Amino acid sequence: MEGVDYLADERKKAEFDVNEMKIVWAGSRHNFELSDRISKLVANDPGFSKEGRTMLPRKELFKNTLRKATYAWKRIIELRLSEEEAAKLRHFVDEPAFTDLHWGMFIPAIKGQGTDEQQKKWLPLAYKMQIIGCYAQTELGHGSNVQGLETTATFDPQTDEFVIHSPTLTSSKWWPGGLGKVSTHAVVYARLITNGKDYGINGFIVQLRSLEDHKPLPGVTVGDIGLKFGNGAYNTMDNGVLRFDHVRIPRDQMLMRVSQVTREGKYVQSDVPRQLLYGTMVYVRQTIVSDASNALSRAVCIATRYSAVRRQFGSQNGGQEIQVIDYKTQQNRLFPLLASAYAFRFVGEWLKWLYTDVTQRLQANDFSTLPEAHACTAGLKSLTTTATADGIEECRKLCGGHGYLCSSGLPELFAVYVPACTYEGDNTVLLLQVARFLMKTVSQLGSGKKPVGTIAYMGRIEHLMQCRSDVKQAKDWLKPSAVVEAFEARAARMSVACAQNLSKFDNPEEGFAELAADLAEAAVAHCQLIVVSKFIEKLQQDIPGEGVKQQLEVLCGIYYLFLLHKHQGDFLGTGYITSKQASLANDQLRALYSQLRPNAISLVDAFNYTDHFLDSILGRYDGNVYPKLYEAAWKDPLNQSDIADGFHEYIRPLLKQQLRTARL
Numbered sequence: 001m002e003g004v005d006y007l008a009d010e011r012k013k014a015e016f017d018v019n020e021m022k023i024v025w026a027g028s029r030h031n032f033e034l035s036d037r038i039s040k041l042v043a044n045d046p047g048f049s050k051e052g053r054t055m056l057p058r059k060e061l062f063k064n065t066l067r068k069a070t071y072a073w074k075r076i077i078e079l080r081l082s083e084e085e086a087a088k089l090r091h092f093v094d095e096p097a098f099t100d101l102h103w104g105m106f107i108p109a110i111k112g113q114g115t116d117e118q119q120k121k122w123l124p125l126a127y128k129m130q131i132i133g134c135y136a137q138t139e140l141g142h143g144s145n146v147q148g149l150e151t152t153a154t155f156d157p158q159t160d161e162f163v164i165h166s167p168t169l170t171s172s173k174w175w176p177g178g179l180g181k182v183s184t185h186a187v188v189y190a191r192l193i194t195n196g197k198d199y200g201i202n203g204f205i206v207q208l209r210s211l212e213d214h215k216p217l218p219g220v221t222v223g224d225i226g227l228k229f230g231n232g233a234y235n236t237m238d239n240g241v242l243r244f245d246h247v248r249i250p251r252d253q254m255l256m257r258v259s260q261v262t263r264e265g266k267y268v269q270s271d272v273p274r275q276l277l278y279g280t281m282v283y284v285r286q287t288i289v290s291d292a293s294n295a296l297s298r299a300v301c302i303a304t305r306y307s308a309v310r311r312q313f314g315s316q317n318g319g320q321e322i323q324v325i326d327y328k329t330q331q332n333r334l335f336p337l338l339a340s341a342y343a344f345r346f347v348g349e350w351l352k353w354l355y356t357d358v359t360q361r362l363q364a365n366d367f368s369t370l371p372e373a374h375a376c377t378a379g380l381k382s383l384t385t386t387a388t389a390d391g392i393e394e395c396r397k398l399c400g401g402h403g404y405l406c407s408s409g410l411p412e413l414f415a416v417y418v419p420a421c422t423y424e425g426d427n428t429v430l431l432l433q434v435a436r437f438l439m440k441t442v443s444q445l446g447s448g449k450k451p452v453g454t455i456a457y458m459g460r461i462e463h464l465m466q467c468r469s470d471v472k473q474a475k476d477w478l479k480p481s482a483v484v485e486a487f488e489a490r491a492a493r494m495s496v497a498c499a500q501n502l503s504k505f506d507n508p509e510e511g512f513a514e515l516a517a518d519l520a521e522a523a524v525a526h527c528q529l530i531v532v533s534k535f536i537e538k539l540q541q542d543i544p545g546e547g548v549k550q551q552l553e554v555l556c557g558i559y560y561l562f563l564l565h566k567h568q569g570d571f572l573g574t575g576y577i578t579s580k581q582a583s584l585a586n587d588q589l590r591a592l593y594s595q596l597r598p599n600a601i602s603l604v605d606a607f608n609y610t611d612h613f614l615d616s617i618l619g620r621y622d623g624n625v626y627p628k629l630y631e632a633a634w635k636d637p638l639n640q641s642d643i644a645d646g647f648h649e650y651i652r653p654l655l656k657q658q659l660r661t662a663r664l
């Protein structure tokens with residue numbers, strides 16, 4: 001029946017003001033109103049329909065994405081949307097497209113690494129989409145090891161040009177999104193060679209295609225790298241391959257904020273650190289952390305609503321069966337994910353602040369917080385994307401068989417999301433960057449240099465190495481100080497243990513390679529501490545709305561107690577807690593699940609997702625799952641006729657043969 005809210009009883013159980021929670025989730029009233037308005041605008045526009053997306057063959061799928069992306073641009077112009085509104089619109093259109101890389105990497109690369117003059121020349125063209133750009137860094141042979149890239153940019157003083165060349169097969173650019181079929185330009189990362197000397201990697205703006213007929217320019221070979229994981233999903237993107245055969249570009253298309261090549265071919269290093277070349281990656285990693293909460297909350301919203309609709313077992317006297325959300329095992333799998341979505345939201349907000357702060361400092365030539373910003377963006381990108389990808393898959397399982405249907409929305413969400421564990425830095429490689437930062441911090445502890453920011457706890461290393469938890473009863477685990485100390489002590493002890501083991505090696509790099517798995521675990525402990533601390537700090541703010549703060553306290557408790565339970569080995573092994581205290585933490589966790597249960601549906605309603613955005617029958621706002629699943633099945637192309645194509649060719653002869661055999 002249309003119009004009935006099957007989840008109405010669940011919504012009545014809420015013990016908090018959902019509208020106020022929507023504002024907390026969005027970050028501010030302004031953000032909430034913006035998201036609400038733009039998501040509805042997209043949902044109500046048939047031009048953005050997602051109908052049948054997973055059924056389309058690649059060429060049609062891709063063409064459909066081009067249509068949608070350009071239609072989105074048309075709407076942005078017609079409605080005179082601001083940059084902020086336009087970004088929201090692209091987000092709610094919810095289909096990976098070349099525009100993600102144009103706005104998300106090409107433009108930021110020019111902004112971060114171009115001189116003022118270069119920005120003045122290129123940005124207006126890019127802002128009006130008169131040129132379309134991508135970010136061409138990764139090659140067939142090297143992705144993680146940026147220093148190992150092979151494409152060359154050799155300066156020719158005769159003509160005042162760089163010659164861009166792909167000397168080997170493995171130097172072919174491979175993966176850049178938007179490159180395969182759309183981009184007219186790229187920021188290409190190549191080894192800068194001048195006067196016969198290799199100065200390492202730099203960025204260059206290179207035109208790839210004609211602005212008239214879109215044909216590749218002479219010396220440029222470019223195409224798509226082929227079908228990727230999942231139906232629909234990231235196949236809307238033209239990840240590309242690119243080779244250069246001595247392609248010439250003017251000298252002033254080298255991005256020259258970090259270093260320059262003069263007319264005479266002299267290489268000049270600015271006084272900014274070379275790591276700024278990696279600045280676009282820092283920026284994008286920060287956005288990926290915010291995006292993790294979007295993707296996870298979306299999966300959790302689907303799984304939570306469906307868990308309240310779905311019933312299995314336990315009918316008494318002919319009454320209804322039990323809602324699967326009431327099983328403690330379901331809660332133990334689902335509620336920590338719900339809590340993680342909120343935790344990642346808040347740490348994402350904080351990281352955005354950190355990024356803005358470091359950007360302002362860099363502009364004033366203060367580079368002091370760059371290493372911390374790198375460690376935080378790398379570590380949190382790794383932590384949140386791993387947890388989100390695993391979480392989406394868990395949500396699919398939480399929906400039983402129906403979760404495996406594309407109409408649940410979960411398979412496509414997983415397929416689109418899972419490469420986030422790899423792109424913008426493989427998650428293990430990034431954890432090892434955090435570990436290097438931690439080892440450096442530990443090694444400098446005696447030097448008088450005071451650790452600050454997220455690493456400030458290392459300044460209390462003597463206390464953290466010997467303190468013990470004073471938890472005596474389950475509810476003591478609700479004390480923020482008890483929790484923060486537990487996570488600090490665990491992180492500090494794991495780092496110090498790694499540093500002690502490293503010191504046994506004569507060659508530190510050999511030691512680092514041998515101990516890499518332990519180092520990555522120490523990095524995880526440090527990053528989890530950041531997320532827990534930022535959630536607790538959020539709760540210390542003034543949060544209006546009846547019951548809102550209390551719900552957030554429950555979610556925060558679930559987030560850290562679940563981590564504590566999952567990583568019990570670390571907490572016990574480093575000697576900070578006893579097995580009795582671990583068991584009390586688990587008792588408290590179960591109690592929090594019971595407190596969360598009546599609020600579960602309203603906590604996912606607070607994400608304020610439209611049915612268009614969720615694109616999931618299991619996650620429908622009204623919970624009207626079964627009739628809609630039944631209806632959707634009949635829309636499958638296989639059901640267009642009673643007799644399948646191929647019946648006469650394959651099945652009929654088989655059946656005839658069986659008849660003959662039976663007669664024998």
Ligand SMILES: CCCCCCCCCCCCCCCCCCCCCC(=O)SCCNC(=O)CCNC(=O)[C@H](O)C(C)(C)COP(=O)(O)OP(=O)(O)OC[C@H]1O[C@@H](n2cnc3c(N)ncnc32)[C@H](O)[C@@H]1OP(=O)(O)O
Nearest residue numbers: 094137143144145146147275278374412413416423424425
């Ligand atoms: C149903 C649903 C349907 C639809 C749903 C749709 C929606 C669903 C949602 C979907 C979501 C879509 C949204 C997002 C869009 C994104 C698109 C994807 C874009 C992806 C783009 C890319 O994928 S683009 C390539 C990225 N490729 C990397 O990421 C390489 C990693 N590899 C390195 O990054 C370096 O190679 C590595 C390892 C550091 C070594 O660097 P290295 O060789 O230089 O060596 P070292 O380690 O020695 O580093 C030397 C010193 O530099 C310091 N340092 C290093 N990095 C630094 C830095 N960044 N900043 C400052 N400092 C840094 C370090 O700390 C050392 O410092 P010190 O010397 O003081 O110790």
Ligand SMILES: Cc1cc2nc3c(=O)[nH]c(=O)nc-3n(C[C@H](O)[C@H](O)[C@H](O)COP(=O)(O)OP(=O)(O)OC[C@H]3O[C@@H](n4cnc5c(N)ncnc54)[C@H](O)[C@@H]3O)c2cc1C
Nearest residue numbers: 135136137138142143144175176177419422423424425428
């Ligand atoms: C969907 C998608 C979109 C992308 N978009 C772009 C784009 O727009 N532009 C662009 O330039 N690139 C893009 N990339 C490329 C991406 O950035 C790289 O794939 C990524 O950086 C990982 O590098 P890799 O492929 O070389 O992995 P590898 O480094 O080869 O990783 C393979 C394995 O080796 C391990 N490993 C590697 N090094 C170490 C180490 N030092 N210690 C321990 N383990 C190690 C890794 O953990 C991993 O398990 C994209 C990739 C994908 C999947």
